[in-house]
Amino acid sequence: MTSTSAGPAGPLRFGVVAPITTDVPAWLDQLRGLADMGYSTILMPDVPQWQPAPGPALAVAATITDLRVGTWVYASPVRPAWITAWEAHSLTVLTGGRFEMGIGTGRPGIAEQLRELGLPAVPMNQRWGQVREVVTALRELDGPDLHTPVAMAVGGPKAQAVAAELADTVTFVMPHTESRAETTQRVRDFDNRRAVELALHVPVVGDSIAPFMAGPDTDAAALRAADSLAFLPSDPAAATEEILRRREEIGFSYFVFGAGVASVLAPVVADLAGR
Template identity: 85%
Template sequence: MTGRSLRFGVVAPITSDMSRWRDELQGLADSGYSTILMPDVPQWQPAPGPALAVAATITDLRVGTWVYASPVRPAWITAWEAHSLSVLTEGRFEMGIGTGRPGIAGQLRELGLPVTPVGQRSSQVRDVVTALRDLDGPDLHTPVVMAVGGPKAEALAAELADTVTFVMPQIETRAATMQRVERFDDRRGVELALHVPVVGDSVAAFMAGPDTDPAAVRAADSLAFLPSDPSAAAEEIQRRREEIGFSYFVFGADAAGALAPVVAELAGR
């Protein structure tokens, strides 16, 4: 279905001491992963911008946000940080952005920030991307990865994104996800990314809720699941590219080691 080469990213938040995190990132680079990703969850770990700037000095991999929550951040400041990361990493930064996790209204209240109505949140994302393009100018193009759910977000991504990842229930069936992708207006041929929080019996931190049941996700034939067996995972990844068009797969750091043989085999193919 797609001629895009496969690539693989890892959500690698700083959840332990810095020396262990540095070793973890170096291991990812040695395994063939393409991108180190950082979540945007205030008060849980260091802010994504500084963390990614440090990560970019540890390896020569690409770095990116997975993803900025637009309601938490003023548009121009977000764009400035993204543009700055592009400059400082010499083009290795990818700006992932979306309208925030479920329940973000409660987070905004805790932070003393205005609660943006749901219908206006896609406009916030547009404002960030518009400001980023102005800052980049004609000589730099910071790739934009959009996490999209509803029709407004999908339409915006169809217009502006370089990569799209679909926000979907973790027990959404394969058939339902295929329909979601088929409905997406991909006239520009953007890269399609798949967020995979469950690998075997493991649920990735920062990628899924603590009440996620791996057995239920697997039983639903959900694309949020991959088997931990490398041979089976490699077969399934190739199937998802051929049948649906996904070419960029994002895992959690806890599963990165188990899937390293898959990445070594498939990256760039």
Template identity: 85%
Template sequence: MTSASTRQPRPLRFGVVAPITKDVPAWRDQLRGLADSGYSTILMPDVPEWQPAPGPALAVAATITGLRVGTWVYASPVRPAWSTAWEAHSLTVLTDGRFELGIGTGRPGIADQLRGLGLPDVPMNRRWDQVREVVTALRELDGPDLHTPVAMAVGGPKGMAVAAELADTVTFVMPHTETRTATMRRIRDFDNRRAVELAVHVPVIGDSVAPFMAGPGTDPAALRAADSLAFLPSDPAAATEEILRRREEIGFSYFVVGADAAGALAPVVADLAGQ
């Protein structure tokens, strides 16, 4: 495997998962604030109960902010592969290439969601085939003149293999209390010979927990005690040191946080984005 220390570090960038949890005017104001803080990407989760559909919301976000936008992440069993690919390609066209397709196999408990929608519960070994079908259809729609970046959320060996072959960005699905050592071992097992971008999903900043990025009952103290990579300190100096350490030691260059904690990290983002 290719280690982070043997290649040129990628410039840092920062994304914000910003679902519409309040009224739409308040969400628009939130987006404008994020655009002024140095964040590069506005991201939307794929959870029907929480908000409007990601595609239209991201089209609005791209217009308001001028930033990159993306899904974090589409669940492959929820819609046909061609439909996901068509929507992704359309967003790339409508945003002048500022859309990123985030995709995975679904959140824990997605079987209940699928039953509620009247959809079949696709076996896990089939879900990664669906992801491959999405990317294949997307590349056909994009043609030779476009390239919609694809971010994959992966956990097991099959997901890692598909991502190693097809993804532009990879984020790793891991228990929030997983130790730094265990996470580093997980990432060393990933075949990153193509030097794809490595992203880390950070639901906890200081004592602030993003409820749409972390499970119920997430305890910031437990994450700190585990030296978990799902946690960043709220102190700007400490957060800066930790972000640079993660890039140097592991190769993470893309940090994704929740909207409620984005303000606390804004000074760090302003200093580090693009470096």
């Protein structure tokens, strides 16, 4: 396998998973604040029971700030491939090229969600075929003049193979208590010969656990004890040092946090964004 040594990590950027958890005016104010803090991307999860659909929400978000917007991430089993591609392409057009399509095979428990929605259960060994169909259709819709960036949330070998071929950004699905050494090896085993952007999903900052990025039983102390990369200290100086270490040693250049810690990490983003 070709490792992250295929090329240097790119400039640092920072995204925020910012679902609509309050009234819409308060959410819009939150987005304006994220823009003022220097974050690059507003991200929305794809869970029907939690909030409005990500596509319309992101279209609105893109009119409020000039930040990039993206899904974190579309669940392929609940979405027909061509419709997903059409929506993603449309968002690219409507935002002037500021949309990024994050896609994966769904959160843990997706089978129960499919039953509730009356949708057929999709075996795991077929889900990455669905992802490939979405990206293929998206590239056809984009044509020669557009390129919607695709971020993939990947776990096993089949997922990594698809991402190595098709993704612009890769984030790794891993147990939250996985150690730094194990995650580092996971990234080094990834075939990154195209030098795609590597993103790190960080659901726990200090004692704060992002509800849309980690389960309710997540234990911040356990992550800290495991030296997990799903954890970041809340002290800005320590967080800055740790982010730079993760870029230098592993190659991560895109960091994604929950909206609840955006203001805590604002000094870090102001210092590091674009470096």
